[in-house]
Amino acid sequence: PDPQTSSYLDSLNDVQRQAVTTIDGPVLVVAGPGSGKTRVLTYRIAHIIEQGTAPWEVLALTFTNKAAREMKERIETVVGKRASYIWAGTFHSLFARILRVEAQHIGYPTNFTIYDTDDTKSLIGSIIREFHLDKQVYQANAIKNRISSAKSSLITPKLYEKNEELLAQDKMANMPLVYKIYAAYVARCKQAGAMDFDDLLFRLYELLQNHPEVVAKYREKFKHVLVDEFQDTNTLQYAIIKRLVQYPNSPRNICVVGDDAQSIYAFRGATIQNILDFENDFGQHNIRVFKLEQNYRSTENIVNTANAVISYNKRQIQKKIWSDKGTGDKINIIKAVDDNEEGRRVADTILEQKNRYHLQNSDIAILYRTNSQSRIFEEYLRRFNIAYRVYGGQSFYQRKEVKDLIAYLRMVVNPNDEEAFRRSINHPKRGIGGTSVSKVTDLARQQNITLFEALKHVALPNRTRHAADGYIHTIEQAQAKADTANAYELADAIAKGSGLTDMLRNDKSIEGMGRLENHEALLDGIKSFVEEDTLIDTDTLPDKSLATYLQNIALLTDFDSNEENQTGDVVTLMSVHAAKGLEYKSVYVVGLEEKLFPSWMSMDSMEGLDEERRLFYVAITRAEFYLTLSYANTRYRYGKMVMNEPSRFLSEVPADAIENTSSNRRSADHEYDEVSRQREQRASVTGVAPRNRRGTARFAAPKVDPATFQPSPAEEVQTGRNVLHLKFGEGKVIDVDGGADNRIATIHFSELPQPEKRIMLKFAKLQVL
Ligand code: ATP
Ligand code: MG
Numbered sequence: 180p181d182p183q184t185s186s187y188l189d190s191l192n193d194v195q196r197q198a199v200t201t202i203d204g205p206v207l208v209v210a211g212p213g214s215g216k217t218r219v220l221t222y223r224i225a226h227i228i229e230q231g232t233a234p235w236e237v238l239a240l241t242f243t244n245k246a247a248r249e250m251k252e253r254i255e256t257v258v259g260k261r262a263s264y265i266w267a268g269t270f271h272s273l274f275a276r277i278l279r280v281e282a283q284h285i286g287y288p289t290n291f292t293i294y295d296t297d298d299t300k301s302l303i304g305s306i307i308r309e310f311h312l313d314k315q316v317y318q319a320n321a322i323k324n325r326i327s328s329a330k331s332s333l334i335t336p337k338l339y340e341k342n343e344e345l346l347a348q349d350k351m352a353n354m355p356l357v358y359k360i361y362a363a364y365v366a367r368c369k370q371a372g373a374m375d376f377d378d379l380l381f382r383l384y385e386l387l388q389n390h391p392e393v394v395a396k397y398r399e400k401f402k403h404v405l406v407d408e409f410q411d412t413n414t415l416q417y418a419i420i421k422r423l424v425q426y427p428n429s430p431r432n433i434c435v436v437g438d439d440a441q442s443i444y445a446f447r448g449a450t451i452q453n454i455l456d457f458e459n460d461f462g463q464h465n466i467r468v469f470k471l472e473q474n475y476r477s478t479e480n481i482v483n484t485a486n487a488v489i490s491y492n493k494r495q496i497q498k499k500i501w502s503d504k505g506t507g508d509k510i511n512i513i514k515a516v517d518d519n520e521e522g523r524r525v526a527d528t529i530l531e532q533k534n535r536y537h538l539q540n541s542d543i544a545i546l547y548r549t550n551s552q553s554r555i556f557e558e559y560l561r562r563f564n565i566a567y568r569v570y571g572g573q574s575f576y577q578r579k580e581v582k583d584l585i586a587y588l589r590m591v592v593n594p595n596d597e598e599a600f601r602r603s604i605n606h607p608k609r610g611i612g613g614t615s616v617s618k619v620t621d622l623a624r625q626q627n628i629t630l631f632e633a634l635k636h637v638a639l640p641n642r643t644r645h646a647a648d649g650y651i652h653t654i655e656q657a658q659a660k661a662d663t664a665n666a667y668e669l670a671d672a673i674a675k676g677s678g679l680t681d682m683l684r685n686d687k688s689i690e691g692m693g694r695l696e697n698h699e700a701l702l703d704g705i706k707s708f709v710e711e712d713t714l715i716d717t718d719t720l721p722d723k724s725l726a727t728y729l730q731n732i733a734l735l736t737d738f739d740s741n742e743e744n745q746t747g748d749v750v751t752l753m754s755v756h757a758a759k760g761l762e763y764k765s766v767y768v769v770g771l772e773e774k775l776f777p778s779w780m781s782m783d784s785m786e787g788l789d790e791e792r793r794l795f796y797v798a799i800t801r802a803e804f805y806l807t808l809s810y811a812n813t814r815y816r817y818g819k820m821v822m823n824e825p826s827r828f829l830s831e832v833p834a835d836a837i838e839n840t841s842s843n844r845r846s847a848d849h850e851y852d853e854v855s856r857q858r859e860q861r862a863s864v865t866g867v868a869p870r871n872r873r874g875t876a877r878f879a880a881p882k883v884d885p886a887t888f889q890p891s892p893a894e895e896v897q898t899g900r901n902v903l904h905l906k907f908g909e910g911k912v913i914d915v916d917g918g919a920d921n922r923i924a925t926i927h928f929s930e931l932p933q934p935e936k937r938i939m940l941k942f943a944k945l946q947v948l
Contacts, residue, residue, distance in 0.1 A: 192215075192473065199226050206469065207435055207461075208436040208470075209470060210470055210472070211800075212440075212485065215471055216438070219471070220436055227402075237405070238403070238405070239265060240270055242269065244269055244272060247268045269734065270380065272730075274383045279291070284393060290593050292374070292729075293374055293379070295733065298598040302364060303326075305597075305620075312356065317354050317357075327375075336362035345357075367597065370595065371597040387419065397423055398424070402430055410454060413448040417456070433461070439454055439496050443793055443794050472501060477502055477800065477802055478803070479505065479506045480510065480806075481510070481800070484510060487836075489792065492793065509838040509839070510836050511807040512808050514810060515811040517813045518555050521814075525559070525807070526563045528807060529563075541750075548775055549775075553752045557569065565750055567751070570754075575697070576735065580698050584701055587653075588729060594629070600629075611643055615647075622637045635651060661725065665723045671702060674702060683695040708723070755795075755798045758801050762801055763801055765802065766807070767809065768807070772810045773823060773826055774823065777792075777826065792831075893941065897912060898912050899912060903945065904938075904943070908928055909928070909929070911927050913927055915940075922939075926938060
């Protein structure tokens with residue numbers, strides 16, 4: 180089809196369309212929330228494929244696996260089933276996929292294990308013990324962070340050992356031997372055939388750096404590279420992307436989209452410097468920069484509030500953002516006496532909104548600064564019988580009984596995996612206790628072999644030897660079948676063979692039954708992984724192996740991971756970090772108190788506060804029609820009752836955007852001046868509602884229910900038709916004039932004091948009746 184008339188291009192504005200169709204050379208889109216960056220990226224991929232590029236030649240990096248899946252689904256509506264061949268996913272999952280194919284170049288087995296945070300901490304703990312260091316001084320968590328940031332800065336153990344600054348820091352912290360632990364950690368990961376999350380970036384960078392033939396292969400393969408949420412990439416991620424799109428092999432078609440004002444991962448090393456550098460790095464190569472200014476997500480009240488709030492941050496790329504969705508409802512502020520009341524009133528307001536605006540549960544989200552805040556809202560949503568789902572927090576795959584079975588599966592795929600060994604060797608209990616494991620560890624260290632190997636040779640008392648042989652047999656029997664059996668067959672066999680299923684069945688307590696359910700839910704999950712049809716590109720085989728399954732679950736992000744639980748019509752509860760990129764008709768941002776949001780951990784520096792404000796900005800810009808902010812005067816934190824000042828961010832919300840609660844309405848003819856404006860602003864924060872300029876409602880509530888409003892294409896608006904406008908209500912089109920893409924309708928809205936309005940159809944949203 181002629182690309183200029185294809186329907187997906189019709190659903191874009193002019194600048195968006197240019198960003199979608201300019202597919203040769205580097206493209207940068209810096210734009211505010213809701214301006215269609217993700218939409219541009221999505222349709223750009225569809226367009227690239229429509230123009231003849233194979234889907235597996237497109238590399239699209241997203242923030243969560245879920246975001247990638249949704250993107251593929253949208254693209255599928257344009258290009259069909261082949262959309263599933265696109266290389267779309269998170270940095271970690273796509274890089275792991277490349278590393279698996281190329282593992283032999285860096286001395287790793289193809290079936291390498293991915294260590295999660297617990298594995299990493301446990302391994303560091305063992306090293307600290309083996310070095311006979313004081314674990315009160317050498318804290319595993321702190322060392323994990325030191326190692327992680329070294330890797331992210333491309334500092335190998337060799338470089339670390341010579342880095343005076345790092346060594347001095349370690350001395351200051353009373354941990355002069357961190358460099359030794361780091362070296363041992365890297366060696367042990369390698370011996371175990373394991374990579375931690377940082378390795379997936381670090382090792383890929385090394386691979387691309389040291390193996391010209393490999394880098395050339397991927398530069399040729401990926402004809403197009405696209406990155407969403409570019410403001411949250413870290414230096415190493417950007418370095419890898421740059422290596423992937425260099426001449427001579429790469430056509431250098433790279434498109435990144437982002438918003439510096441939404442950068443919320445500085446604490447993990449992300450830097451908006453990447454946005455600034457991008458223009459320089461690709462400045463020589465006909466870079467095109469697009470700015471999107473129209474917000475299609477939110478009402479004017481919400482957009483104006485967001486603009487006002489972010490203006491308190493001094494350093495930012497200037498952007499104009501506007502909306503034509505009408506002024507919309509004002510922002511509702513809930514002031515509660517304590518956290519209980521906050522929970523109750525939020526749930527109460529949700530019920531009321533559902534009735535008044537005909538909202539579904541799934542139109543609503545409650546966003547908080549820290550995951551621990553979810554509990555109180557869960558309690559009241561349950562009491563009010565409102566279905567909900569919590570993202571983040573402890574995910575299904577972090578549960579003990581789930582990890583126990585996964586440890587066995589990891590042993591089958593990679594018997595060198597030390598952490599899986601430690602977890603599984605005496606669980607269920609088979610009499611191989613601490614003393615025996617120490618013997619195994621000692622032998623392994625002496626002979627520089629893996630724990631599994633050592634277990635085969637170590638001298639043990641008869642009964643223990645017998646148990647050890649049983650364990651070895653279970654693993655090796657499953658391994659023997661690994662080439663012919665699929666993931667489910669293997670998992671099912673090992674669940675029974677290991678004794679895990681029996682152990683859980685024999686526990687008749689309520690908790691025990693819950694654990695058995697999770698154990699079986701995991702097996703069901705593996706079954707559906709085997710049964711669902713996935714298309715894989717020509718580089719990797721269609722793969723239902725246990726190794727692939729384990730990789731998929733190891734790389735779920737915090738924000739992907741609760742999906743197993745339920746779908747359907749539920750209210751979403753999540754941290755603000757997890758809400759990035761998402762949108763809901765009604766959003767509640769809760770716990771707006773000093774020390775909570777902004778967090779006490781970020782309050783003592785300008786940078787910290789700016790980041791908290793960007794986080795608040797991300798939160799409020801998730802809302803399409805209704806925004807509710809809430810705070811409590813007192814709440815329990817860490818078991819103590821604390822008094823809270825309202826968050827400073829509340830006082831940054833423009834007074835005239837805030838709902839005037841009826842009980843506090845003042846006289847109509849109040850003279851408005853700056854002093855009273857400030858007083859009102861303060862008052863609005865302390866709960867006394869502000870007056871607005873003219874005393875009457877300055878912004879009428881929408882006449883039409885936004886939830887059911889469905890704007891029609893501009894062409895359908897013609898003389899004589901009856902139409903609906905969100906703000907003005909029902910009207911009749913009297914006349915349409917103006918040029919082809921600048922049509923203006925004159926419409927008579929009978930409910931307005933001045934009924935006749937002239938409306939540019941390009942921007943207006945009208946529903947033809
Ligand atoms: P964020 O910065 O929050 O990630 P974004 O810039 O990625 O936002 P999108 O999520 O792509 O914005 O778009 C916001 C909403 O506006 C979506 O519902 C999208 O479908 C809609 N939208 C974007 N562009 C248009 C358009 N030209 N016409 C109609 N709707 C649009
Ligand atoms: Mg987006």
